[in-house]
Amino acid sequence: MVKRLLLFILLLSYMLANEIELGKKLELDSTTKVSVILDNPEKYLDKPVQVSGTVVDVCSHRGCWIEVASDRPYETIVVKVDDGVIVFPITAKGKNVVAEGKFEKLSLNDEQVLRFKKHEAEEKGEEFDEKNYKLTEEDKTIYRLRGLGAVIQ
Amino acid sequence: MKWRKWNNIFHRDLGYLAVGLTIIYSVSGIAVNHVADWNPSYKIDNHTFQIDVSFLQVPPSDSDVNKIMSLSGISGEIESTFMPGPDHIRIFLENQTLDVNLKTGNAELETINKRAFLQEFNAMHLNHPKKLWTWMADIYAAVLIILAVTGLFVLKGKKGITGRGAWLTGLGILIPLIFYFIYL
Numbered sequence: 551m552v553k554r555l556l557l558f559i560l561l562l563s564y565m566l567a568n569e570i571e572l573g574k575k576l577e578l579d580s581t582t583k584v585s586v587i588l589d590n591p592e593k594y595l596d597k598p599v600q601v602s603g604t605v606v607d608v609c610s611h612r613g614c615w616i617e618v619a620s621d622r623p624y625e626t627i628v629v630k631v632d633d634g635v636i637v638f639p640i641t642a643k644g645k646n647v648v649a650e651g652k653f654e655k656l657s658l659n660d661e662q663v664l665r666f667k668k669h670e671a672e673e674k675g676e677e678f679d680e681k682n683y684k685l686t687e688e689d690k691t692i693y694r695l696r697g698l699g700a701v702i703q
Numbered sequence: 704m705k706w707r708k709w710n711n712i713f714h715r716d717l718g719y720l721a722v723g724l725t726i727i728y729s730v731s732g733i734a735v736n737h738v739a740d741w742n743p744s745y746k747i748d749n750h751t752f753q754i755d756v757s758f759l760q761v762p763p764s765d766s767d768v769n770k771i772m773s774l775s776g777i778s779g780e781i782e783s784t785f786m787p788g789p790d791h792i793r794i795f796l797e798n799q800t801l802d803v804n805l806k807t808g809n810a811e812l813e814t815i816n817k818r819a820f821l822q823e824f825n826a827m828h829l830n831h832p833k834k835l836w837t838w839m840a841d842i843y844a845a846v847l848i849i850l851a852v853t854g855l856f857v858l859k860g861k862k863g864i865t866g867r868g869a870w871l872t873g874l875g876i877l878i879p880l881i882f883y884f885i886y887l
Contacts (some may be wrong), residue, residue: 588747602782604785606793611741626787637829637831639744639745640742640745640747640815641745641815643795643800644782644795645782645783653770
């Protein structure tokens with residue numbers, strides 16, 4: 551009885567330690583470079599894509615998004631997941647991730663952009679000056695990956 | 704009656720079995736409920752300071768990155784680096800991130816520490832392990848349902864479900880209904 555209990559606890563510890571697979575299992579055979587996707591976003595809209603890169607930021611409250619470095623300097627892509635379905639650990643920063651999901655486009659109006667920016671700043675623990683923020687056309691279109699599964703390596 | 708005896712035995716023994724998980728789920732429940740205000744699993748500390756960046760080349764070389772580390776008084780293995788912009792480098796270490804503005808020398812070190820017990824409790828509550836733990840959590844949920852139902856019939860008489868128990872059970876059902884109609 552005691553041996554079985556110990557075995558069970560060991561098994562449980564192993565399962566808890568093995569937290570690198572998140573959400574659905576990866577299905578696609580190959581990854582697409584982030585720069586390739588962002589160069590021609592309309593081509594990939596609503597299609598399943600797999601990306602890979604360093605996790606450079608994580609939602610510090612809910613773990614509901616990560617920012618993944620592109621293969622091109624200064625560029626990133628956000629992988630957003632449904633709250634609670636996948637929770638990215640904040641310790642994923644700096645590690646390599648392979649993430650899969652549907653590439654999506656958000657078209658926002660002025661009010662939505664400000665709300666989005668404000669929410670984004672809150673999640674990053676930054677201040678957002680809503681009154682003095684100058685909206686650009688680029689702000690109104692957001693391309694991101696709606697993440698379904700990820701493996702943090 | 705014999706059925707009540709078995710009901711109470713069931714209620715008692717399942718209750719003992721559920722104590723551990725109930726504490727884990729309820730403590731984690733409180734922690735996760737306030738996720739908008741804090742990170743329930745990790746403590747995040749930020750420390751800002753200034754370093755001399757006059758000698759650095761942009762983009763910084765590997766040796767420059769090592770110098771930044773040394774100037775910041777940070778040791779540890781560098782996992783990776785990233786440049787969010789031409790004048791900004793982010794250096795990742797195990798549970799630490801160092802952000803440095805290469806023009807001004809402003810640096811910010813973020814250190815992440817697990818919250819003792821809460822990180823593990825939350826991981827189980829939010830089903831991070833998946834696999835067999837999913838089944839364990841389902842069984843626990845079923846046990847809670849059995850505990851609730853058998854709990855109704857532990858006592859008979861005035862303090863049982865036909866008396867005081869009926870009022871309290873009704874109140875317990877009414878409370879979530881009131882909140883549902885107010886907020887949803």
